[in-house]
Each structure stands twice: as structure tokens, then as C-alpha cells.
Amino acid sequence: MVIEQIGNIIEKRKQKVEDLKNLNINLFPNDFIVSHTVQDIRSAIKDSEDIITENEPVFVVAGRMMAINRFGKTSFIRLRDRTGQLQAYVRKDRIGDESYDIFKQLDIGDFVGLSGGMFKTKTGEWTLLVNKIKLISKAIRPLPEKFHGLKDPEKRYRKRYLDLIMNSDVREIFIKRSQIIHAIRTFFLDRDFLEVETPMMQPIPGGAEAAPFKTYHNALGIDLFLRIAPELYLKRLVVGGFEKVFEINRNFRNEGVSTQHNPEFTMLEFYQAYATYEDMMDLTKDMFSQVARVVTGSTSITYQGSPIDLEGEWKRMTLKSALEEIGGIEQSLLNDREGLLNFASSNGIKITKAGRLGKVITKLFDVLVEPKLIQPTFITRYPVEVSPLSRKNEKDPTMTDRFELFIAGREIANGFSELNDPADQRERFLEQVARLEEGDEEAHRMDDDYIEALEYGMPPTAGEGIGIDRLVMLLTDSPSIREVILFPHMKPKVE
RNA sequence: GGGCCGUUAGCUCAACUAGGCAGAGCACCUGACUCUUAAUCAGUAGGUUGAAGGUUCGAUUCCUUCACGGCCCA
Structure with missing residues (x-):
């Protein structure tokens, strides 16, 4: 027709x-x-x-x-x-x-x-x-028409070649995307990191809380999962003696699509032996300002109307102090799961699948604090129960040596000192498996092979993951992830 | 998953409020033109109005369902 x-x-x-x-x-x-x-x-x-x-x-x-x-x-x-x-x-x-x-x-x-x-x-x-x-x-x-070009977003995404022919600003975004990835690669190679590629198809999907895509290998007769993160493989490489590694590649998560999510997205992960999560924070700031300078010529950017300074001080605060100072939650409530749930419902915040204290805390953080973190801010010290791969803090074993980076009201990086004690790791996995059996399809799975690797000894290590698409959005002032992915996922259209 | 909005010519958009022959610009086609740049001038042509159903003498317009998309919320 x-x-x-x-x-x-x-x-x-x-x-x-x-x-x-x-x-x-x-x-x-x-x-x-x-x-x-x-x-x-x-x-x-x-x-x-x-x-x-x-x-x-x-x-x-x-x-x-x-x-x-x-x-x-x-x-x-x-x-x-x-x-x-x-x-x-x-x-x-x-x-x-x-x-x-x-x-x-x-x-x-x-x-x-x-x-x-x-x-x-x-x-x-x-x-x-x-x-x-x-x-x-x-x-x-x-x-399409020469003056107005192609505007219909659906057609722009479905027929990206037309979008690229007609809209020069779209061409610019994808040229910048290439430059950003190039600048990141240069940054790590200059610092003696080894670029590696680890499996996209994994027998046990690990390294993140997310529902995986499942596929089947005919010749081997086994189920395989598209990876949700490369983390556990990269740390096996650290066990193997590659003390500084990084990978830039695709992850797949079986979740909905939105302006912030695409089922496949590009992740940078890097690991450095003998470093701590604090070293990772320093490294992250250096990398962001270098990449911004190379790509935009400046460390002052504007995202959706908000000026953002990548050169100034990047504030560091603990999760709990952020909830107290920015979220307005009294300190006495922060260790009181029921009290927090009451606080949430009396403030009109719906918390589904509440889970344990740490889960409630991070959900409140997402609503009350995250949108307010416009300037680059590191939030540190995440509860153990939401950080099953992170090292426990020496002074407070209910917390981990972990941080997340927020810019423009969005999480853009997640890093921590790695858990390298195999016995502790096994216990953490067991807790996750219990949740999995309760029906939480995003919980971590037991990975005995990974624990065996840790049993051979992993040096103290810190690592981090950075969502490249979100970084590109930030540096190109793009409101939707679909503007920075050449062929975003769309439902097939029946004609 | 929920709310709101959208889907009309190749493209960008009107017409819908209050039902009455579906329009424009650009693109296309024909003609004129040896410095234009959204060229100009004259003319022609282009449509199952996202899909299915309903109400009506009559539906792009009102109603229902569905598909796809956008924004916001979860």
C-alpha cells in the first residue's frame, strides 16, 4: 500500500x-x-x-x-x-x-x-x-524536503540513513561519539591499561543486577546468556596477571526502552590492581575532563540548560549523608527500615519490592537525591546488601568501599574496591541466590568458576563501569539515549 | 504498567473546536531562463486521512478497539 x-x-x-x-x-x-x-x-x-x-x-x-x-x-x-x-x-x-x-x-x-x-x-x-x-x-x-528536513522521530530512528543525510546536527553527534570513544581509549592506553575483549555470550550472566537475554547454543546443547556486564571476566584477567585492563563493548539487559534505556548499550569497564575506589574517583575526574577537552574544547558544558563544570571540585559524600543533607531524612531514621518505609509512604514515595534496608535506602536516594545532583558528585559507602561484588569497609562492615558518580541528575559511573576474599564472595552469592529463588530475576547467580578464580588469589583491585551512551548524551547535550545510538531498538512496524 | 499527545501527498504542516467536495509550501512532472544558493515565473499531477469496527443521510472530524511513536510518571 x-x-x-x-x-x-x-x-x-x-x-x-x-x-x-x-x-x-x-x-x-x-x-x-x-x-x-x-x-x-x-x-x-x-x-x-x-x-x-x-x-x-x-x-x-x-x-x-x-x-x-x-x-x-x-x-x-x-x-x-x-x-x-x-x-x-x-x-x-x-x-x-x-x-x-x-x-x-x-x-x-x-x-x-x-x-x-x-x-x-x-x-x-x-x-x-x-x-x-x-x-x-x-x-x-x-x-525528504530540503528545508524542513526529516523531523518525525519515529522515521528518523527507523531510517537513520535519511536522518544522517538530512540533519547535520545528527551527523555531528555521531562524529562526536566516535571521538569520545577514541579519547577514552587513548586515555587508558596512555596509562598502561591493556584493552581486552571478554565473552558476550556467558553461561552464567553476572556482574550486575539485571534480567538477561537468553539464547541457545545448538552444538554444545546449552543455554547461554547475552552478557549484562563483563565484570567477572575482567577480574579473572586480573587474577591472570593483567593488572590494568579495560573493555569498551556492548551489554544487554532485558528491560524496557525509554529515553534512558536501550536493551543493548555500550559500557566501559576498567580494573586496576593495587588501587582503591578512591584512586578510581581521581582517575574518573581526570578522564572526564580530558575527554571533554578533546571533544568539546572545554571542560564547561551545558546539559539541557544546566551549566556543568567538569574541572571544578567534584564533591564526595556518603550515601547516608546525602540522604540526610539533600534528601532531608533524619539521621536517626537511616538505620530504621520500617521508619524509612513510613517516611516514604507519608511523602508519597512508592517503594515496590522494598527488600532489605539497603534496598530501601537506595530507592529513597533515587527519588530524593539523584535528580538534585547536577554538578559531578561522587556518592560513597553503599550498603553491603546492594553491593555483592564490593569490598567491605574496614571500619563499618555493613558498608562497602564503593561509589557512584552522578552528573546532571543521572548515574553515570559505578566503581568500587573489589571483593577479593573468595569465602566472603561465596556468602554474598548465596544471599543473592536466595533472592533469585524468591523470584527476583535481577539477582546475581552463583558463579563457582569465578570463586575458584578468586581462590587462586586476586591482588587488591579497584574497578569501575561507565555508561558510554550516557556520557555521550552529556557531552552532546542529547535528551534521549536514542539520539546517541545509531540504530536504537524499535518495535517492528507492521505495514 | 499508567496518564497525556500524535499518526493526513515523497517531506513539513493545515482542515478537527461546532461532522458537509481534503488544502498549502517544498519535492516531482511540463515549459521559460547562462551567477543561483529555501532561485524565479507559468502550468500539470499527486490522497483508501495508521488499521478495524460503530454512530450518522454524510466521518480526517464523534465513539470503541488495535498498531506504532513522542513526552511525563511508575
Whole structure:
């Protein structure tokens, strides 16, 4: 049905295709040799403006025609390649009658190769004066409208290629995303970290509280799970002697989609032997300011209207003091599970699946404190029962040496000194397994192989995970995770 | 999962309040035009209004259900 609606334009384009074929024109040739990008041409002009003429040097460039202004025997083209946009001027008396007749059959959206010299139009714009024009690839479907572009978010996400063709700000976001990941990689490699890749398919999904995707391996006859985190594998590598490792890769969590969540998302995790969670906080701040400087040129950014300073002091406060000072909960209540639940219900805060004290505390934190942490803030000392992989604090064994980083009201990193005592780890897993058996599909599973690895000895280590998509959102001022993931998950549309 | 909003030409949007021949701009097609850049001028064409049902003489408009999406909440 949709095909019938668009059919009219497509039918006309297909008729053109037939006409061009009858003239022995190859619509999809593969022998055009490109010798310049648009950027190359601009640089050449900048370097030697005075010796450029409309006859030489001759530039050969290729790209998509984004606009054509036709005037009878002459036309202006706007040509786009990956480096930018360039105007070209096509004259019948320069390219010849036959060639111009073919050019008249071409459409906006077609790829062409051009060669010619550069001149200035009377409005002063450097323009390629075309000697030769060749069709390189034919577009059968019309591009969206040139002025308003493509706005419908559903169509932008489903047909991202159109979004990228039409919306330059979208192109910029994904270029920045690449630069951000590059800058992170450089940061760690410069500090003697080893980049590794660990399994995406795991027999026991571990390292986070999340529901996994399940799949099946035919030849082995076993269930496998798409990983929810790489953590337990990276720590096995620390056992193996790789004292500083990092991985940037995809995690998969079987949960809903929203402006903050995509079922697959990119995670940075890193581990450093002989370091503590406090070292990780220092490292994180260094990394964020370096990445921001490389990518945006500044450590002062704006996210959705809020100015954020990545260079200033990053406040550190414990979870409980944050609840007291920012959340407005009396200190005496903080160890009183029932009291906190009463406080919640009398303040209109719904707590489902309340669980133990630590769970209640973190849920209250999510509602009362998290949205208020706009400037970078480390929250430290998380309860043991919500931190099954973290080392217990030496002075207060109900708490762990763990932190989360919040910026712009969102959790963006989670790190801790690692639990390397295998007996303690086994006990923590057993508690989690009990919850799993109670039906909490997000609880951790027993991983005997991991405990065995710890039994061979893991040096004291600290590690951290940072959600790359959220970091990219922050540095590109994007309100939705779908703006920073090229192909976000969408329900298939029935047509 | 809940609430609100949206889905009309290839694209961006009108028409819906109060039911009465579904429109515009750009794109497309035809013609004119050798410095335009949202080119201009003249003309043509383009629609099962997201899907199914209901009310009605008559539904893009009102009602029900469904699909997909957006925002907010959980």
C-alpha cells in the first residue's frame, strides 16, 4: 500500500532509469577515481588562492547532489561528501550538449563525480566549474524536503540513513561519539591499561543486577546468556596477571526502552590492581575532563540548560549523608527500615519490592537525591546488601568501599574496591541466590568458576563501569539515549 | 504498567473546536531562463486521512478497539 502511494514518484524515476539505460549510461559504475575531497579543495584554495584559476588545477571530487538549481543551459549543484559541501557550476557550453542532456535527467540525491577548476561566483563563493560530470549512483527514491528536513522521530530512528543525510546536527553527534570513544581509549592506553575483549555470550550472566537475554547454543546443547556486564571476566584477567585492563563493548539487559534505556548499550569497564575506589574517583575526574577537552574544547558544558563544570571540585559524600543533607531524612531514621518505609509512604514515595534496608535506602536516594545532583558528585559507602561484588569497609562492615558518580541528575559511573576474599564472595552469592529463588530475576547467580578464580588469589583491585551512551548524551547535550545510538531498538512496524 | 499527545501527498504542516467536495509550501512532472544558493515565473499531477469496527443521510472530524511513536510518571 505504501509502495502504491510513493509509486508515482518512483515510477517516474524508474522511467528515467530506463531512458538513461537506453542511452548506454551505466547507472551504477564502479570505476570513478576520486582524487579530492571537498575538504582537500578548500585547503588547496586556502593555501594558494592567487594561483587558482577556473582551468587549473583540476580537481576531481565525488558526492551526493543535495540541491540543483537549473537555469536552462546552466545549473548550480550543491555536492556533499563526508568532509563537507561544495557548490559546482555546470554549463552546457563547457560540458557539451550530449553530456548536458544526460545531466538534465539526473535528480537530487544522485551521486555524481565532477572534475574542473575553481572560480569565484559574483557573490564570492568558491565554486567548481565543471568540465566533466559523471553519474556514479542513481537514487530511485526522493529525499525528504530540503528545508524542513526529516523531523518525525519515529522515521528518523527507523531510517537513520535519511536522518544522517538530512540533519547535520545528527551527523555531528555521531562524529562526536566516535571521538569520545577514541579519547577514552587513548586515555587508558596512555596509562598502561591493556584493552581486552571478554565473552558476550556467558553461561552464567553476572556482574550486575539485571534480567538477561537468553539464547541457545545448538552444538554444545546449552543455554547461554547475552552478557549484562563483563565484570567477572575482567577480574579473572586480573587474577591472570593483567593488572590494568579495560573493555569498551556492548551489554544487554532485558528491560524496557525509554529515553534512558536501550536493551543493548555500550559500557566501559576498567580494573586496576593495587588501587582503591578512591584512586578510581581521581582517575574518573581526570578522564572526564580530558575527554571533554578533546571533544568539546572545554571542560564547561551545558546539559539541557544546566551549566556543568567538569574541572571544578567534584564533591564526595556518603550515601547516608546525602540522604540526610539533600534528601532531608533524619539521621536517626537511616538505620530504621520500617521508619524509612513510613517516611516514604507519608511523602508519597512508592517503594515496590522494598527488600532489605539497603534496598530501601537506595530507592529513597533515587527519588530524593539523584535528580538534585547536577554538578559531578561522587556518592560513597553503599550498603553491603546492594553491593555483592564490593569490598567491605574496614571500619563499618555493613558498608562497602564503593561509589557512584552522578552528573546532571543521572548515574553515570559505578566503581568500587573489589571483593577479593573468595569465602566472603561465596556468602554474598548465596544471599543473592536466595533472592533469585524468591523470584527476583535481577539477582546475581552463583558463579563457582569465578570463586575458584578468586581462590587462586586476586591482588587488591579497584574497578569501575561507565555508561558510554550516557556520557555521550552529556557531552552532546542529547535528551534521549536514542539520539546517541545509531540504530536504537524499535518495535517492528507492521505495514 | 499508567496518564497525556500524535499518526493526513515523497517531506513539513493545515482542515478537527461546532461532522458537509481534503488544502498549502517544498519535492516531482511540463515549459521559460547562462551567477543561483529555501532561485524565479507559468502550468500539470499527486490522497483508501495508521488499521478495524460503530454512530450518522454524510466521518480526517464523534465513539470503541488495535498498531506504532513522542513526552511525563511508575
